[in-house]
Amino acid sequence: xxxxxxxxxxxxxxxxxxxxxxxxxxxxxxxxxxxxxxxxxxxxxxxxxxxxxxxxxxxxxxxxxxxxxxxxxxxxxxxxxxxxxxxxxxxxxxxxxxxxxxxxxxxxxxxxxxxxxxxxxxxxxxxxxxxxxxxxxxxxxxxxxxxxxxxxxxxxxxxxxxxxxxxxxxxxxxxxxxxxxxxxxxxxxxxxxxxxxxxxxxxxxxxxxxxxxxxxxxxxxxxxxxxxxxxxxxxxxxxxxxxxxxxxxxxxxxxxxxxxxxxxxxxxxxxxxxxxxxxxxxxxxxxxxxxxxxxxxxxxxxxxxxxxxxxxxxxx
Numbered sequence: 179x180x181x182x183x184x185x186x187x188x189x190x191x192x193x194x195x196x197x198x199x200x201x202x203x204x205x206x207x208x209x210x211x212x213x214x215x216x217x218x219x220x221x222x223x224x225x226x227x228x229x230x231x232x233x234x235x236x237x238x239x240x241x242x243x244x245x246x247x248x249x250x251x252x253x254x255x256x257x258x259x260x261x262x263x264x265x266x267x268x269x270x271x272x273x274x275x276x277x278x279x280x281x282x283x284x285x286x287x288x289x290x291x292x293x294x295x296x297x298x299x300x301x302x303x304x305x306x307x308x309x310x311x312x313x314x315x316x317x318x319x320x321x322x323x324x325x326x327x328x329x330x331x332x333x334x335x336x337x338x339x340x341x342x343x344x345x346x347x348x349x350x351x352x353x354x355x356x357x358x359x360x361x362x363x364x365x366x367x368x369x370x371x372x373x374x375x376x377x378x379x380x381x382x383x384x385x386x387x388x389x390x391x392x393x394x395x396x397x398x399x400x401x402x403x404x405x406x407x408x409x410x411x412x413x414x415x416x417x418x419x420x421x422x423x424x425x426x427x428x429x430x431x432x433x434x435x436x437x438x439x440x441x442x443x444x445x446x447x448x449x450x451x452x453x454x455x456x457x458x459x460x461x462x463x464x465x466x467x468x469x470x471x472x473x474x475x476x477x478x479x480x481x482x483x484x485x486x487x488x489x490x491x492x493x494x
Contacts, residue, residue, distance in 0.1 A: 248291070256305030261312075262291065267299035269312060277308045278339030279323030285339060295340040296320075304355045307406060311355040312341070317348040319361060327357050327373035328388040335388070344371075345390060354404040360393075360411070361402070367392055368399040368411060376407050377444035378428030384444070394446060405460040408434055411446070412453055424449040424456060424465060432461040434476035 249265045259273030259280060270291035271280040278285055281294040294300075299315040308324035311331075320341035321330040328335055331344040349364040358372030358379060369390035370379040377384060380393040393399075398414040400422060408428030415421035425446035426435040433440055436449035452468040461477035 252303070254303045254305040254310075256310065257307050259305055259308075259310075261294070261303045261305045261310055263300050263303055267301070267315060269294040269300040269303060271305065271310065274308075277324035277337045279305065279308045279310050281310060281322045281339070281341050283340045302353055304353045304359075304404075306354075306356045306404070309355050309357070309359070311344075311353045311359055311361075313350045313353055313361075317350050317364065319344040319347065319350040319353065321355065321359065328386060329355060329357055329359050329372040331359055331371040331389055333388045352401060354402050356404045356406050358404055358409075359390075360404045360409055361390070362399050366398040366400070366414075367395065368397070368402060368413075369393065370404070370409065373407075376429040376442050378404075378407050378409050380409060380427040380444075380446050382444050401456065403456055403458060403463075405434070405458065408460070410449075410456050410458075410463055410465075412456055415452075421452045421468070422454060424451065424453040426463070432477040434461055434463050436463065436475050 248270070250262045251265055253260060253262045256273070256279065259271060259275065261269060261271040263269055269281075270293050271282070272288045272291045273280070275282070275285050275287045280288060280292065281296075282288070282292050283295045294312075301313050301315055303310065303312040307329070309321065309329040310323050311319065311321040313319055319331075321332070321344055322338040322341050323330065325332075325337045326335050330338050330342055332338070332342045347363065350361050351364050353359065353361040358370060358374065360368065360370040362368055368380075370381070370393050371387045371390045372379070374381070374384055374386045379387055379391065381387070381391055397416075400412045400414065402409065402411040405428070408426060408430065410424065410426040412422045412424055415423050424436070425448050427443045427446045428435070430437065430442045431440050435441075435443055435447060437443075437447060449465075451465075451473070453465050454468050456463070456465040458464055462474060463476050464472065464474040466472055
């Protein structure tokens with residue numbers, strides 16, 4: 179499970195405070211690791227609720243009084259950078275920027291939020307593995323940052339320092355990006371693109387896709403999580419529309435496909451159970467079943483390779 183190289187916190191007014199992070203130590207990319215899982219993080223990140231706010235220190239408190247803080251609706255935490263959308267639907271990013279992952283038109287790192295180039299109103303953002311993608315209010319998909327493995331989805335392998343349009347479609351509704359990207363359109367179809375050396379695109383082969391390709395046409399997909407070298411997604415059950423299937427594919431060397439083995443899979447394989455949400459698609463995956471029980475598998479302390487019950491997340 180990868181750690182994150184900066185620290186974040188929420189306050190009761192939904193404002194964001196940045197605290198000093200640790201130094202970037204570098205990590206291995208796909209070409210360096212072969213069939214191993216991609217990406218590493220060596221630092222930490224944490225959130226605090228309004229009941230236990232992050233203390234930004236005296237200097238930050240003074241600055242707070244002078245300038246009103248932005249109000250945020252969503253955040254995405256990447257390798258060494260993060261992005262957030264405000265209540266005004268503006269998109270801001272901050273952190274490490276060696277490959278243009280902040281989307282500000284250059285590669286200068288920023289230690290406080292800076293607005294992403296191009297303007298417009300944003301609905302969703304996903305920042306991961308030095309690549310960032312976002313969906314605008316009009317349903318268009320835009321990506322930028324590290325692109326050696328086609329994660330930007332624009333048909334090239336050239337890094338992009340500002341948002342670059344992915345295709346011409348205006349019906350995207352959700353997005354998740356890593357060294358490859360996956361997104362769901364408003365017709366509930368699933369599309370993936372980018373690096374595919376271990377089958378992480380779910381297309382049944384090892385062919386890298388510079389632009390989005392459809393995954394298992396005919397299924398109704400509801401959410402997706404793209405990890406460094408594997409992917410997990412929820413889909414409506416084929417016989418009972420009230421149930422949700424969880425399917426995973428790609429690299430399974432840590433058991434993260436939930437099959438009880440460490441085998442890889444070129445195609446989506448179903449994880450037992452009826453699911454309502456999923457988080458993570460790297461070396462550890464966790465999900466919540468329809469009964470509210472929480473399950474995790476992959477690289478966990480006991481070394482589980484199939485879903486094991488961890489706890490109930492909420493009162494019934």
